[in-house]
Amino acid sequence: MMYRKSFEVVGYTYNADYHCIQCTLEYVQEKYKDTYSLWHDQFLGFRDEANDMDLILSDDEGNEVHPIFLDQVGDLVYEDDEDNQYMPHCGDCGEEIS
Numbered sequence: 252m253m254y255r256k257s258f259e260v261v262g263y264t265y266n267a268d269y270h271c272i273q274c275t276l277e278y279v280q281e282k283y284k285d286t287y288s289l290w291h292d293q294f295l296g297f298r299d300e301a302n303d304m305d306l307i308l309s310d311d312e313g314n315e316v317h318p319i320f321l322d323q324v325g326d327l328v329y330e331d332d333e334d335n336q337y338m339p340h341c342g343d344c345g346e347e348i349s
């Protein structure tokens with residue numbers, strides 16, 4: 252099994268849904284295309300060093316785009332009445348956030 256850091260970013264939350272990294276990059280690139288070169292390095296760096304994040308990215312509702320860290324995924328798993336577990340999925344492409 253590949254070693255993964257508990258603070259590895261596995262997805263993001265914005266627009267009241269979960270999103271995978273790829274869809275988030277596309278979303279942010281489109282939304283912030285005028286300042287793409289400004290945020291690009293910081294955004295990618297943000298994936299590894301959350302505390303170095305200077306640039307706050309906001310979604311369509313004015314809320315902050317939040318990273319989902321690997322050790323938070325367990326909190327996002329949805330369990331129904333029959334104990335079936337559902338992993339969070341990307342609201343755009345449907346990819347599992349894990």
Ligand SMILES: [Zn+2]
Nearest residue numbers: 271274341344
């Ligand atoms: Zn996606």
